Amino acid sequence: MRRFAVPTAAVAFLIIGACAAPAPSPEDVVAAERAFAADEAPLGFKRSFLKHSADDAIVLAPNPVNAHESLRAQPDDDLAEPRPHLVWWPLYAGIANSGDLGFTTGPYAFDGVRRGHYFTVWKKQPDGGWKWVFDGGVGADASGEAAQGSDVAYLSTSGEKSPSPEAAMTAVAALEEALASAAAESLQSAYGAYLDPDSRLHSSGPPPSKSESDREKAFAARPARAAFAYLGGGASGAGDLVWTYGGADWADGEEPRKGYYVRVWQKRKGGWRIVFDQLIPSPPPSAPQ
Numbered sequence: 207m208r209r210f211a212v213p214t215a216a217v218a219f220l221i222i223g224a225c226a227a228p229a230p231s232p233e234d235v236v237a238a239e240r241a242f243a244a245d246e247a248p249l250g251f252k253r254s255f256l257k258h259s260a261d262d263a264i265v266l267a268p269n270p271v272n273a274h275e276s277l278r279a280q281p282d283d284d285l286a287e288p289r290p291h292l293v294w295w296p297l298y299a300g301i302a303n304s305g306d307l308g309f310t311t312g313p314y315a316f317d318g319v320r321r322g323h324y325f326t327v328w329k330k331q332p333d334g335g336w337k338w339v340f341d342g343g344v345g346a347d348a349s350g351e352a353a354q355g356s357d358v359a360y361l362s363t364s365g366e367k368s369p370s371p372e373a374a375m376t377a378v379a380a381l382e383e384a385l386a387s388a389a390a391e392s393l394q395s396a397y398g399a400y401l402d403p404d405s406r407l408h409s410s411g412p413p414p415s416k417s418e419s420d421r422e423k424a425f426a427a428r429p430a431r432a433a434f435a436y437l438g439g440g441a442s443g444a445g446d447l448v449w450t451y452g453g454a455d456w457a458d459g460e461e462p463r464k465g466y467y468v469r470v471w472q473k474r475k476g477g478w479r480i481v482f483d484q485l486i487p488s489p490p491p492s493a494p495q
Contacts, residue, residue: 230305232360235328238336239296239310242326246292250283260329260337266466268488270437270451273341290317294324295354298406300361300470300481302442306330309449309470309482310358311408313348320348323408325468325484327449329440339440340451342468344486347413361404361481366473368445375441378448378471381478386434393432394425400480408484428485429456434467446473454485464488 238258245254256277263273294314301308311325324343328336368374381400388396401407407415407424415424432454439450451468470482 229363230301230303232299232301232308232310232358234305235301235308235310235336236296236299236358238328238338239299239326242338243294248285250285251292252277252280252283255341258338259341260331260339263337263339263341264451265340266342266486266488270466292316293354295356296358297352297356298359298361300447300472301363302444302447303364303367304442304444304446307440307442307447307449308336311406311414311482311484312358313351314343315348320351322346322348323351323414323484325408325482327440327468327470340449340468342466342484342486344408344410344484346408346411350413361472364446364472364474366446366475368441368473371441371443371445374445374448374473375439378439378441378450378478379436381471382434382436382450382452386436389432389434391431393428393430397425397480397483400478402474402479402481405480406482408482410485410487429458429463432456439469447471448473448478461490463490 242254242258245257249257256274259273261274264270265273265276267276292314295312296310297312299308299310306329308328309326311323313320314322314324322343322345324341326338327340329339331337368377385396385400403418407421409424409427411427412423415421433456435453436450437452439448441448448471449469450471451466454465454467456463465485465487467486468484469480471478472481
């Protein structure tokens, strides 16, 4: 019987290799984003955003609210042409190892003028389709970004996992608390403990920071310190990708300012790292009449 040992092991190895699931690709998330963007012209803002968002999706209006409740309260779009259009396109995307959570980001333009950078978190639905669960953006210089239809850069998928999505959320929530504590003293130092060379930072004003070499510009556009308050987010099934959002308070000179942050954390061999971060200032309060 020993003569069958090696062939049997080899066959088993081949079967296992053939049945192994291919690594997930952000292509499906990019396709979902592009389909969403393409629907703005024929459907209008309200209907296209309702169509592509999950029931529990969150938008900033300017505070976090349920997207469906906020959108349904708005008047229907006047689809008569000519009319100004909101246009956006993905240039960077990532997906979880479990293929059920991802994100895209890129420039957005209104009425033909580039206004800033959007950020969308996508979640795979029970029917296999994708719906977004968070959509936001920040006004910033997008003049140097690639044109619509350009190739999309991908975040490398992690090979790490957590025991469960809940375990991943618990671990990241603790890191959020530690980061918030440090950010009250120094924002840049607080982030320095969690950023990798390929981390991306989006701030109001300058172009996105895509590497360590241009990170100083991103922090120059941010306050020296801030008070962060974690509000929630979600984790992938593999527990390798987590998105979070929360409130932010800081001072602009003598003026108090408020806003929100959204982050993507990825589990790597050395621990959890921030791979994307966007700080979104709320509009300043109107002057009293």
